[in-house]
Amino acid sequence: MTRLDPPQQALSSFVSSFTLFSPAEERFAGDRVRMVRAEEAARLDRLESQVENGGGGASEYLCLVGKLKARRSDKVLKHGLSILNDPKARSKLGGEEWTLYEQVAFAAMDCQQHDVAKDCIAILSKEFPGSTRVGRLEGLLLEAKGAWAEAEKAYERLLEDNPLDQLIHKRKVAIAKAQGDLSSAVNLLNKYLEIFMADHDAWRELAEIYMSLQMYKQAAFCYEELILSQPTVPPYHLAYAEASGLVLYTIGGLENLQTAKKYYASTITLTGGKNTRALYGVCLCSIAINQLTKGRNKEEKDGSNLQSLAAEALQRDYKERAPKKLPLVISMLKNMKLNS
Amino acid sequence: MGAECYYEVSQIAYIKLVLHALKHRSAAVNGLLLGRLRQDGGATATVEIADTVPLSHSQIGLLPALELALIQIEEHFEAQGLSVVGYYHANERHDDVELGNAAKKIGDHIFRYFPRAALDNKKLERMQPSKSRDPVVQLYTRDSSKSWRQTGSDGSNQLTLKEPAANVVLLDYISSEKWQEIVDFDDHLDDISKDWLNPGLFN
Numbered sequence: 001m002t003r004l005d006p007p008q009q010a011l012s013s014f015v016s017s018f019t020l021f022s023p024a025e026e027r028f029a030g031d032r033v034r035m036v037r038a039e040e041a042a043r044l045d046r047l048e049s050q051v052e053n054g055g056g057g058a059s060e061y062l063c064l065v066g067k068l069k070a071r072r073s074d075k076v077l078k079h080g081l082s083i084l085n086d087p088k089a090r091s092k093l094g095g096e097e098w099t100l101y102e103q104v105a106f107a108a109m110d111c112q113q114h115d116v117a118k119d120c121i122a123i124l125s126k127e128f129p130g131s132t133r134v135g136r137l138e139g140l141l142l143e144a145k146g147a148w149a150e151a152e153k154a155y156e157r158l159l160e161d162n163p164l165d166q167l168i169h170k171r172k173v174a175i176a177k178a179q180g181d182l183s184s185a186v187n188l189l190n191k192y193l194e195i196f197m198a199d200h201d202a203w204r205e206l207a208e209i210y211m212s213l214q215m216y217k218q219a220a221f222c223y224e225e226l227i228l229s230q231p232t233v234p235p236y237h238l239a240y241a242e243a244s245g246l247v248l249y250t251i252g253g254l255e256n257l258q259t260a261k262k263y264y265a266s267t268i269t270l271t272g273g274k275n276t277r278a279l280y281g282v283c284l285c286s287i288a289i290n291q292l293t294k295g296r297n298k299e300e301k302d303g304s305n306l307q308s309l310a311a312e313a314l315q316r317d318y319k320e321r322a323p324k325k326l327p328l329v330i331s332m333l334k335n336m337k338l339n340s
Numbered sequence: 341m342g343a344e345c346y347y348e349v350s351q352i353a354y355i356k357l358v359l360h361a362l363k364h365r366s367a368a369v370n371g372l373l374l375g376r377l378r379q380d381g382g383a384t385a386t387v388e389i390a391d392t393v394p395l396s397h398s399q400i401g402l403l404p405a406l407e408l409a410l411i412q413i414e415e416h417f418e419a420q421g422l423s424v425v426g427y428y429h430a431n432e433r434h435d436d437v438e439l440g441n442a443a444k445k446i447g448d449h450i451f452r453y454f455p456r457a458a459l460d461n462k463k464l465e466r467m468q469p470s471k472s473r474d475p476v477v478q479l480y481t482r483d484s485s486k487s488w489r490q491t492g493s494d495g496s497n498q499l500t501l502k503e504p505a506a507n508v509v510l511l512d513y514i515s516s517e518k519w520q521e522i523v524d525f526d527d528h529l530d531d532i533s534k535d536w537l538n539p540g541l542f543n
Contacts, residue, residue: 212368245404277405277529284404322532328412335411 040068048072051079058083059093066103073110080104081116098124105137109144117141132162139171148175166196173205182209200226207239216246234275237267241281254292261285265306273313282310287336346386347479351503353392355510356538359519361430364397371395371524372409373426374417387425388502391417393536394524409525409536416537444488 047061058079065072080100083089090097101120108117121141124134135158142151152175155168162168169192176185189206196202207222223240230236241263248256264281271278286307311333318326353373361369371394378386393413396405414424479499501507513519521541523534 242404276532280408280529281404284407318532322535324535325412325532328415331415332408332411 040064041070044068044070044072048075051075059089059096062100062103066099071110073107076103076107077111077113077116080107084120098127102133102137106140109141112144114141114145117144132158132165136165136167136171139168143171143175143178148179151175164195166192166199169196170202177209182213185209186213197225198229200229207243211243211246214246216243217251219243220247232270234267234270234278237263237270238275238278238281241267241278245281245285248288254289257285257289257292261289261306268310274317276314276317279310279314279317283307283314283333283336345498346384347389347499348386348502349389349499349506350391351501351506351509352542353389354501354506355513356392356394356522356541357428358510359513359522360392360394360397360524362514363519363522367397368429368431369394369397369524370427370429372413372424373428374413374422375425376422377425389425390422392428394522394538396524396526398526405525405529413536 044061044064047057047064050056051058051061052075062076062080062083064070065076080103083093084097084100084104093100101124105117105120105124108114108120117137118141121134121137124131124137128134135154139151139154139158142148142154152172155171158168159165169188173185173188173192176182176188186206186209189202189209193199193202193206203222203226207219207226210216210219210222220240220243223236223243226233226236227240241260244256244260244263247253248260261282264278264285267275267278268282273279314329314333315326318329353375357371360371363369371392373389374391374393375387375389378388380386393409395409410424417423503509518541521538523536523538525536527534528536
């Protein structure tokens with residue numbers, strides 16, 4: 001049991017580009033989507049325990065894993081292989097057989113079972129000679145083995161015939177990231193986004209990398225792009241608010257705080273007041289703004305009721321769902337002078 | 341710090357922080373170390389790290405969340421005579437054992453309140469099924485030139501596990517996938533009914 005090593009890290013990047021679920025996507029799943037996912041996730045869990053206990057339903061389970069892009073590689077590997085190794089079960093799949101080989105190949109790579117992956121890819125390669133999709137799998141296997149230079153070469157070759165293949169471009173970014181070369185990753189992503197500017201996945205990934213490099217202004221810019229194209233997705237507002245707040249710590253500027261507060265507020269509106277981080281965010285911004293505007297003209301001070309409303313909402317929420325923590329929160333708000 | 345200062349990590353603190361890192365294998369994680377200073381007489385002192393509160397597993401640089409957590413955590417632990425004595429951090433890539441800028445900044449922040457602050461950087465490679473007594477973390481302390489330096493590079497053992505069998509217990513928890521149950525402050529912010537104190541984790 002270990003932390004992920006670089007090849008596994010690489011697989012985590014843009015893994016949603018293939019059939020697996022990316023962490024960046026998870027973080028930004030809107031609440032409604034998350035709810036739907038929760039129901040389907042529950043169904044997935046039920047199916048999983050059914051299959052695990054010998055109750056059948058393996059192909060349905062594998063299908064759902066693929067649809068939800070859930071990362072359950074050890075189970076997929078186990079049950080996928082049992083179907084593929086059984087000629088009768090395999091023939092029942094018909095055309096789906098090949099997608100299953102692909103799915104099992106990914107799972108095998110994620111579980112470090114490179115030989116199994118190699119076998120699946122060989123079978124697919126025989127069935128679909130010269131296929132780009134299979135070529136990508138081969139590249140991915142090289143990545144999984146940590147053979148970065150070879151993987152890059154393989155992708156370059158594929159790009160010659162398919163210069164606009166988004167998935168391959170993104171794999172190059174994943175390789176850079178896994179090797180810790182974040183500035184290359186940033187460059188590659190920026191070039192990619194010049195061509196594919198509607199790729200939200202890529203904007204999110206770029207924002208996250210900027211945040212980890214503490215380049216908050218650049219991260220904020222990415223979130224602006226996302227808000228422009230999808231204005232009602234709360235996580236983007238929240239992320240933009242957080243990034244703006246951080247711009248303040250590095251570059252300073254009252255307007256960054258005000259931007260942050262504005263977007264925490266819009267997050268609250270979009271989520272019906274249910275987002276804890278946004279409520280806290282409003283409170284923190286208000287104190288900081290008040291501190292910065294001490295002694296300034298009244299007009300420049302922030303006079304809205306927003307902070308006391310947020311404080312009230314927080315207290316109500318804690319009273320209902322986490323009463324043990326309520327005294328701590330009340331005391332904190334009092335210290336922050338938001339509790340009258 | 342002129343005098344020798346030792347750091348002793350309790351089993352609970354140690355296990356919680358390792359489990360936290362294992363729960364979020366593909367992200368950087370961090371958290372706070374709670375403890376107290378114990379004068380051993382003479383010039384030596386020991387910082388007892390009694391407990392930890394896992395903070396986050398995503399955007400590490402977020403100072404606002406840190407402020408919130410610090411206020412609530414300090415208030416809570418004051419009653420037990422504990423205060424924030426340090427910070428732990430595990431990098432995203434397991435072969436990256438450098439102390440990152442975010443970690444240093446947070447360390448500096450804590451240092452203002454507690455001068456003997458300790459910074460733990462985890463080098464969690466493949467956990468060998470060994471029963472060694474050494475903790476799988478690296479300790480950093482701040483010297484007078486305001487930079488964080490790794491201790492123990494000169495062979496001295498400043499960081500010890502209070503209960504020698506801690507690694508054995510840890511391996512046991514790992515095999516039972518105990519890390520699924522760890523809650524950090526980040527999880528709390530997503531769902532406030534989750535408790536960052538992790539009560540009942542070791543029952």
